[in-house]
Amino acid sequence: RDAKKDAYWAHHDLFLLVYALWPTGFFRLSLPDEENVEWFEANYPGWDAHYGKILREWKALGCEDPKSGFIPIQ
Numbered sequence: 001r002d003a004k005k006d007a008y009w010a011h012h013d014l015f016l017l018v019y020a021l022w023p024t025g026f027f028r029l030s031l032p033d034e035e036n037v038e039w040f041e042a043n044y045p046g047w048d049a050h051y052g053k054i055l056r057e058w059k060a061l062g063c064e065d066p067k068s069g070f071i072p073i074q
Helices: 002-024 034-043 047-060
Strands: none
Touching (some): 002 047
C-alpha cells in the first residue's frame, strides 16, 4: 500500500528536488502560482496538503529571488 502511495506522489517529489537545486545549475524555475495550485489540487487531490506548505514556506523565504540567498536544497 505504501509503495502505491509513494509512486502516486513520486513525480511531485522529483519536481521539489529539481526546484531545490535550481540555484546550483544553469536553469531557473518559478513556483506554482495560485492558478497552478488550484489545478494540481483538482487533478491530484491532497496535493496542497502534501506540498503546499513547503512551497508557501519557500516563497516566504524568497527562493524566487536569487538575491535573497535562500537555496531550497539547504
